[in-house]
Amino acid sequence: MRNVICARCVKCGKEYEATPNLTNCECGGILDIIYDYDYIKTKLTTETLANRRNPTMWRYRELLPVEETTPDTELRVGWSPLYEAPRLAKRLGLKKLWIKDDGVNPTASLKDRASAMAVAKAREAGAEVIACSSTGNAASSLAGNAAAAGLKTYIFVPARAPKGKLAQLLSFGATVISVRGSYEDTFELSKQAIERWGWYNRNAAINPYLSEGKKTVGLEIMEQLNWQVPDYIAISVGDGCTIAGLWKGLKDLHAIGFIDRLPKLISAQAAGCWPINRAVETGEPWRPMEENTLADSIAVGVPRNADKAIMAIRESGGLTVEVTDREIMDAQKLLGESCGVFGEPAGVTGTAGVKKLREQGRLPADATVVSVVTGNGLKDVANAIAARGEPISVPPDMEHLLDAFAEHEVPL
Numbered sequence: 213m214r215n216v217i218c219a220r221c222v223k224c225g226k227e228y229e230a231t232p233n234l235t236n237c238e239c240g241g242i243l244d245i246i247y248d249y250d251y252i253k254t255k256l257t258t259e260t261l262a263n264r265r266n267p268t269m270w271r272y273r274e275l276l277p278v279e280e281t282t283p284d285t286e287l288r289v290g291w292s293p294l295y296e297a298p299r300l301a302k303r304l305g306l307k308k309l310w311i312k313d314d315g316v317n318p319t320a321s322l323k324d325r326a327s328a329m330a331v332a333k334a335r336e337a338g339a340e341v342i343a344c345s346s347t348g349n350a351a352s353s354l355a356g357n358a359a360a361a362g363l364k365t366y367i368f369v370p371a372r373a374p375k376g377k378l379a380q381l382l383s384f385g386a387t388v389i390s391v392r393g394s395y396e397d398t399f400e401l402s403k404q405a406i407e408r409w410g411w412y413n414r415n416a417a418i419n420p421y422l423s424e425g426k427k428t429v430g431l432e433i434m435e436q437l438n439w440q441v442p443d444y445i446a447i448s449v450g451d452g453c454t455i456a457g458l459w460k461g462l463k464d465l466h467a468i469g470f471i472d473r474l475p476k477l478i479s480a481q482a483a484g485c486w487p488i489n490r491a492v493e494t495g496e497p498w499r500p501m502e503e504n505t506l507a508d509s510i511a512v513g514v515p516r517n518a519d520k521a522i523m524a525i526r527e528s529g530g531l532t533v534e535v536t537d538r539e540i541m542d543a544q545k546l547l548g549e550s551c552g553v554f555g556e557p558a559g560v561t562g563t564a565g566v567k568k569l570r571e572q573g574r575l576p577a578d579a580t581v582v583s584v585v586t587g588n589g590l591k592d593v594a595n596a597i598a599a600r601g602e603p604i605s606v607p608p609d610m611e612h613l614l615d616a617f618a619e620h621e622v623p624l
């Protein structure tokens with residue numbers, strides 16, 4: 213990889229050669245991929261990109277840690293739409309708001325960006341089996357991307373994972389292990405199994421390449437905005453890999469001169485589980501928390517990438533915000549009604565955070581904001597229906613329809 217210098221520990225600074233099988237530093241710290249930006253600048257310009265037809269995350273190859281000979285992965289991951297959302301902006305009292313809908317990825321979440329990278333690196337490692345533990349989306353996404361590449365998967369999920377995600381896993385032919393315990397228990401068991409059988413490890417916080425896949429969401433947002441930097445980018449946070457990846461992508465673009473300043477990050481967590489935000493707010497080291505939220509994808513009491521995430525939020529001069537399950541479900545409704553975007557609870561938590569920050573007066577009205585929807589609402593229909601209530605039910609008869617309209621006070 214001519215564009216990569218090494219992998220460096222974020223804790224102790226030790227450097228490693230960037231081989232495909234890298235995991236954590238021997239000190240336990242997380243590794244960060246270090247690039248040769250001078251070299252990349254000679255290979256990539258905004259014009260090159262503008263003329264590139266590849267509508268996937270692999271359009272940013274020069275900024276990604278893969279060998280030139282490694283093929284693009286099979287599924288069409290990335291280049292998700294960035295919608296301008298004037299009605300929602302108005303309802304939140306914001307000057308400009310865009311929604312980046314990553315729920316339209318092949319397996320319906322942002323995790324596809326990391327899983328595509330995992331498949332590419334597993335190929336470089338010559339692996340035929342990949343394994344991971346996940347709150348659900350990393351699992352279904354790995355299973356789908358690996359199936360498309362002809363790789364076998366072992367997937368560990370906590371028993372609470374919603375049905376939509378399980379259905380995906382099973383239909384992609386993964387060997388699924390449903391662990392009757394918390395996400396932390398699930399992670400630990402997968403770690404032992406991976407060590408025992410030597411599978412390729414797609415656990416996001418351990419495999420340093422995965423947040424490099426996730427960073428493409430930041431690269432895309434900036435290209436889609438024609439390199440005009442918004443004031444804030446809001447995103448939901450669980451393990452912390454996504455927000456750290458987003459930040460890495462933005463810093464890459466800054467380093468090669470594609471953007472002239474950096475946005476501030478908005479880190480949105482659930483009020484029932486916010487270890488990363490708590491660390492940022494108190495200045496104390498992060499401590500484990502209970503996993504008390506219906507936003508299952510961010511119910512992460514022991515975040516695996518807290519250090520990188522906390523650094524990213526601080527470095528950006530960003531904001532932290534915690535939202536209740538009620539506020540999350542309100543945001544789901546608001547996004548659906550005003551944008552036609554259906555997000556799962558964790559998917560809309562960033563937007564719920566933007567709304568709350570406006571209400572708290574912590575986000576100025578003239579701010580320009582991008583809010584990332586990280587997962588599709590079809591992943592978890594039970595919670596969506598529970599929050600919205602059932603539809604108006606009638607027999608196939610006009611009289612009953614009229615009665616029902618009157619009863620429900622439907623405006624006609």
Ligand SMILES: *Cc1c(COP(=O)(O)O)cnc(C)c1O
Binds near residue numbers: 455
């Ligand atoms: C995984 C996930 C997140 C959070 O990403 P982390 O890297 O765990 O912080 C947010 N939303 C959805 C839908 C996810 O699947």
Ligand SMILES: [Zn+2]
Binds near residue numbers: 223
């Ligand atoms: Zn180290």
